Amino acid sequence: xxxxxxxxxxxxxxxxxxxxxxxxxxxxxxxxxxxxxxxxxxxxxxxxxxxxxxxxxxxxxxxxxxxxxxxxxxxxxxxxxxxxxxxxxxxxxxxxxxxxxxxxxxxxxxxxxxxxxxxxxxxxxxxxxxxxxxxxxxxxxxxxxxxxxxxxxxxxxxxxxxxxxxxxxxxxxxxxxxxxxxxxxxxxxxxxxxxxxxxxxxxxxxxxxxxxxxxxxxxxxxxxxxxxxxxxxxxxxxxxxxxxxxxxxxxxxxxxxxxxxxxxxxxxxxxxxxxxxxxxxxxxxxxxxxxxxxxxxxxxxxxxxxxxxxxxxxxxxxxxxxxxxxx
Amino acid sequence: xxxxxxxxxxxxxxxxxxxxxxxxxxxxxxxxxxxxxxxxxxxxxxxxxxxxxxxxxxxxxxxxxxxxxxxxxxxxxxxxxxxxxxxxxxxxxxxxxxxxxxxxxxxxxxxxxxxxxxxxxxxxxxxxxxxxxxxxxxxxxxxxxxxxxxxxxxxxxxxxxxxxxxxxxxxxxxxxxxxxxxxxxxxxxxxxxxxxxxxxxxxxxxxxxxxxxxxxxxxxxxxxxxxxxxxxxxxxxxxxxxxxxxxxxxx
Ligand SMILES: Nc1ncnc2c1ncn2[C@@H]1O[C@H](COP(=O)(O)OP(=O)(O)OP(=O)(O)O)[C@@H](O)[C@H]1O
Ligand SMILES: [Mg+2]
Numbered sequence: 001x002x003x004x005x006x007x008x009x010x011x012x013x014x015x016x017x018x019x020x021x022x023x024x025x026x027x028x029x030x031x032x033x034x035x036x037x038x039x040x041x042x043x044x045x046x047x048x049x050x051x052x053x054x055x056x057x058x059x060x061x062x063x064x065x066x067x068x069x070x071x072x073x074x075x076x077x078x079x080x081x082x083x084x085x086x087x088x089x090x091x092x093x094x095x096x097x098x099x100x101x102x103x104x105x106x107x108x109x110x111x112x113x114x115x116x117x118x119x120x121x122x123x124x125x126x127x128x129x130x131x132x133x134x135x136x137x138x139x140x141x142x143x144x145x146x147x148x149x150x151x152x153x154x155x156x157x158x159x160x161x162x163x164x165x166x167x168x169x170x171x172x173x174x175x176x177x178x179x180x181x182x183x184x185x186x187x188x189x190x191x192x193x194x195x196x197x198x199x200x201x202x203x204x205x206x207x208x209x210x211x212x213x214x215x216x217x218x219x220x221x222x223x224x225x226x227x228x229x230x231x232x233x234x235x236x237x238x239x240x241x242x243x244x245x246x247x248x249x250x251x252x253x254x255x256x257x258x259x260x261x262x263x264x265x266x267x268x269x270x271x272x273x274x275x276x277x278x279x280x281x282x283x284x285x286x287x288x289x290x291x292x293x294x295x296x297x298x299x300x301x302x303x304x305x306x307x308x309x310x311x312x313x314x315x316x317x318x319x320x321x322x323x324x325x326x327x
Numbered sequence: 328x329x330x331x332x333x334x335x336x337x338x339x340x341x342x343x344x345x346x347x348x349x350x351x352x353x354x355x356x357x358x359x360x361x362x363x364x365x366x367x368x369x370x371x372x373x374x375x376x377x378x379x380x381x382x383x384x385x386x387x388x389x390x391x392x393x394x395x396x397x398x399x400x401x402x403x404x405x406x407x408x409x410x411x412x413x414x415x416x417x418x419x420x421x422x423x424x425x426x427x428x429x430x431x432x433x434x435x436x437x438x439x440x441x442x443x444x445x446x447x448x449x450x451x452x453x454x455x456x457x458x459x460x461x462x463x464x465x466x467x468x469x470x471x472x473x474x475x476x477x478x479x480x481x482x483x484x485x486x487x488x489x490x491x492x493x494x495x496x497x498x499x500x501x502x503x504x505x506x507x508x509x510x511x512x513x514x515x516x517x518x519x520x521x522x523x524x525x526x527x528x529x530x531x532x533x534x535x536x537x538x539x540x541x542x543x544x545x546x547x548x549x550x551x552x553x554x555x556x557x558x559x560x561x562x563x564x565x566x567x568x569x570x571x572x573x574x575x576x577x578x
Contacts, residue, residue: 183441190440190447191426191433191454194419198427201416208376208414210402210431210494219437 012267024174028167040166041238042282047173048234049274051180053258054267055227058184060256061264062193063220064200065115066123069130070228071251076103077229078236078247079137079145082153087144092156096233100226107225108218115217130252138244150243153236169238176234180227185267187223196220197265228255250292257295260302263309272310329354329498329529330375330406335384337367337374344370346553347384352498357520357530359544359561361537363573366550368533369411372500376408377401389497403431407491408500411533413483415490417476421467424475424486425458428493461489465519481512488519498529505536513539541565549573 012020031039052074059065080099084090090098114125137145145151155164156172163169187193195216198206207213236242254277262273277298284294306313330352337345345367352358360368374381375388377398386394393401402408407428416424433454439447462468465485470478475486484504491499505513513536520543523530534540540547541561548558551573557564564570 186443187437187440190443190451191430191435192437192440194423194427195430197419197423198416201418202414204378205410205414205416206427207398208378208402208408208410209427209490210399211427212397212399 021178028170032167037166040170042278044166044169044173044238045235046275046278047170047177048231048238049255049258049278050177050271051234052228052231053255053262053270053274054180054184055224055231056255056259057224057264057266057270058187058196058227059220059224060259061266061269062188062196062200063217065217065220066256067126067221067224068123068249068252068256069126069128070224070255071247071249072126072130072133073103073107073225073228074232074235074251074255075133075137075244075247076106077232078242079151080229081233082151082236082242083144085153086151092154092237093158096156096230096237099233100229103229103232104222104226108222111218111221112214115214115221126252127249130249134244134247134249137247146243148244150241150245152241155240156237163237173234173238176230180230181267181271184223184227188267192216192219250295253292253295257298259309261298261306261309263311263313266311269309269311276310328352329389330531331385331387332371332375333385333387335371335374335381335386337370337379338382343553345374345381345550348550348553348555349384350548350555350558352529352531353546354529355524355527356545357524357532357543359540359547360531360533360550361535361540361547361564362550362556367553368550369502370553371550372408372502372531372533375401376406376500402494402496405494405497406500407494407496407498409484409487409491409502409504411502411506413480413487415475415483415487418474420472421462421475421478421486422455422458422471424490425461425493426454428490429454429458431494458493461493464522465489480507481509484508485512485516485519488523492523492526492528496528498531499523501530501532501534503533503535505534505539517543 027043028040031037052070056067056070059067077096077099080102081092081095084095084098085092110125110129138148140147155162157163163172195206195211198209198211199213199216203213258273258277259270260273261277262271263269281291284290287294302309308316328351332348332350334347334349335345336343336347348371360371362368370379373379375386377396377400380395384394385392388401388404388406391404393404416427419427433450435447435450459468459471462471467482467486470482475483478486484507488499488501488504505516508516517539520530520532532540532544544561546558547561547564549556549564549570556573557567557570559567
């Protein structure tokens with residue numbers, strides 16, 4: 001019996017994780033060696049996007065609610081952390097956490113009434129909220145957010161140790177990403193994670209099984225807003241300058257594209273999605289005008305040709321291969 | 328009385344699907360609910376289990392007024408159910424379906440889940456053990472890792488029953504558990520119902536299969552056009568002229 005209870009969990013196996021981690025650790029020295037410092041910055045973006053997209057996955061991939069406004073929480077994390085530091089002198093490490101907590105509370109306040117509604121009111125409310133935050137940032141009273149000019153800030157500093165190089169930030173970002181993935185994995189492999197999947201599969205039956213659907217939708221939303229806001233704060237202190245342009249509707253679409261492209265409802269999907277879409281973005285920098293066009297095409301491609309994203313399709317392929325082998 | 332239904336009425340616009348129905352359901356017994364198609368049986372069960380709030384009347388479960396509460400609250404109070412149309416989590420595994428059924432019994436907090444505390448792991452492990460025990464009860468233990476949707480019709484029905492039992496309920500409401508089962512599976516269900524009673528769980532069952540119903544039920548009540556037509560022991564119901572007319576008139 002005991003071995004039967006040792007069930008497949010939907011996480012990554014130990015050896016795979018170890019190899020991925022080793023590769024990740026080797027990236028900055030490798031890129032410096034070939035004089036591609038800019039590449040390390042891109043990888044820093046990938047890391048923080050993985051955090052944001054993993055958060056979005058909890059709400060979209062697991063509990064099945066579409067949000068098109070998560071850039072708003074990314075923005076609250078970014079602006080919140082900068083403003084807490086600038087106007088209240090809060091140390092940056094803490095300002096990031098406080099801003100993320102505030103974003104989470106706002107997320108709960110918004111998600112609670114919306115989750116009780118039927119149909120896609122939650123998605124609609126997320127779009128509306130995204131627009132509100134954008135406008136607030138753009139036209140803040142006495143320009144506390146820097147309005148359209150944007151606002152500058154400093155790098156993260158751990159008791160005087162400044163994360164002021166791309167490599168330093170990279171290792172910090174890697175640690176944050178790994179912790180985020182572990183916490184997400186733990187959540188998914190708990191009764192709460194099962195409840196979220198049950199809601200996605202069949203909300204009516206979930207209710208009948210004693211699951212408070214509203215409460216769990218709000219939990220999923222809250223987790224995702226914390227992840228997105230923290231990623232936003234990371235972004236702010238990496239780039240050290242933000243402006244409303246960074247947080248337009250387009251940013252929400254970017255997150256969703258990464259998630260769909262990489263694969264929803266999985267641990268590695270957001271990693272693959274953030275990585276591939278960021279690289280693609282960089283490769284197509286010359287065609288910035290066509291960014292939304294490209295995201296749209298990618299989304300269609302995934303929906304039609306790659307259901308489950310890259311990760312889901314790879315897994316299906318692997319399973320087919322394994323089954324053949326077993327025969 | 329474990330469950331008292333007092334003057335419950337459910338309306339859909341102008342249609343009165345359940346009309347002022349009162350029934351008492353005794354603890355530790357199998358109570359049957361029969362009636363022609365469209366009589367309002369499922370609607371009554373939906374009104375008890377929180378899918379709809381009754382338009383009038385009261386539902387008291389184990390001394391607690393549960394009228395108009397939400398489905399999950401009623402499930403938490405110890406009243407589980409199955410559905411006329413199979414309502415499993417199709418793409419989750421057989422084991423996961425049972426574990427979801429156990430949701431209300433599991434006490435770990437959200438924080439414990441995030442940090443996979445020792446207590447949370449132990450609780451999950453115990454939950455799996457318990458789920459396997461239930462799966463063995465219906466001989467589905469070897470299918471634990473299959474998608475629930477891949478099971479045969481009869482197996483899906485049985486899985487739904489143990490998903491309901493997984494919450495350790497005081498009572499289960501079964502809406503046509505034998506629908507789509509072959510004769511062998513029906514005999515099996517008969518034995519299973521008796522075992523459920525032995526475990527101390529009260530049963531209210533809607534069923535069109537009269538052989539099964541009359542064999543296992545301790546008490547039967549009949550709905551017709553939303554109203555209670557009769558109630559009594561299976562033998563009394565079988566020779567009740569009103570019931571006979573209702574069924575003959577319907578067919
Ligand atoms: N959600 C609904 N909206 C409108 N009318 C409904 C709804 N649910 C059921 N009804 C109607 O209420 C009446 C009772 O239906 P119900 O499903 O409770 O019957 P039943 O006794 O369970 O029948 P069966 O034996 O066929 O399952 C029927 O006339 C049905 O059409
Ligand atoms: Mg019915």
